[in-house]
Amino acid sequence: MADPARARKLAVRIREVVASALERGVKDPRLGMVTVTEVRVTPDLVDATVFYTVYGDEDARRASAEALESARGLLRSQVGRATGVKVTPTLTFVHDRLPDDAKHLEDLISVARERDARLAEVRRDARPAGDEDPYRRPRTVDEDDEDEDEDLVDEFDEFDRVEELDADAGDALGGDAGAREAGASAGRQVYPASPGGDPTAGR
Missing domain, CATH: 1.20.5 (Single alpha-helices involved in coiled-coils or other helix-helix interfaces)
Structure with a gap:
């Protein structure tokens, strides 16, 4: 029977257990600076998706993904012991691209702001090539008039x-x-x- 509230509570607990195990229990040298960002558990409590980020470049992400895949059985066993559920959910690790996308968006916004600032400075210092209004002439009073x-x-x-x-x-x-x-x-x-x-x- 589906129980969304229990699934949310179990997801929070799995996140804590996996994060602690990655910090202390997994000794794989391929594992980089991994941060568990979120865990989602299906309503039937059978499957758990673990979202994570890795500090570093694409090579660091790839190596960490391989290390997590190798340690998946170990991590599932620790989750089962820590949660006490009858059926321990299977663990699926997914690289969380949301922080990367957010950072990329922030970088784009920063570049756009710098460009707007430069354009504003150029416009402020710009002067017209000719008269401000070449079709308007100031009225002058002639001495004969x-x-x-x-x-x-x-x-x-x-x-x-x-x-x-x-x-x-x-x-x-x-x-x-x-x-x-x-x-x-x-x-x-x-x-x-x-x-x-x-x-x-x-x-």
Whole structure:
């Protein structure tokens, strides 16, 4: 009967036993620096897969794999004695490539970051070959344009002075002289207002 919980507990115990045996019990010179990373036991407790890593190059991995294969019977016997199960699971050793893949991925990320940093530095120091905007030209004021503007301002000032003079003349015509001129043309005599305010004074 399958028992996943018991299989997980047995896997933990097998990992401890195998790791200890590789450190103290196996005397094979081919065995390198092996680390047991994980053990998986089938739900029926019949088979156990032991994942491991080896420090070193491909030759070290190959030699360690041969040493583990040679010591598989010994290791299974130690697992049976340590766990006390009725049927000792068979042991299958598999090189765990996950740490190697993770390290390779970290190396790729590190290289990409260094490349991005170099590109950012190059872009920061780069300058355009020509103008920033070759189609845009700054507006400059020509001296002749300034003279024309000053002449135009003078003309407006002269025009304002003429209007002021015309307005003063209109006010004068609208006063006593204008009234007398208008009355004379109508055949009537018009008397200017006296300082006292009596319009009939002096008739």
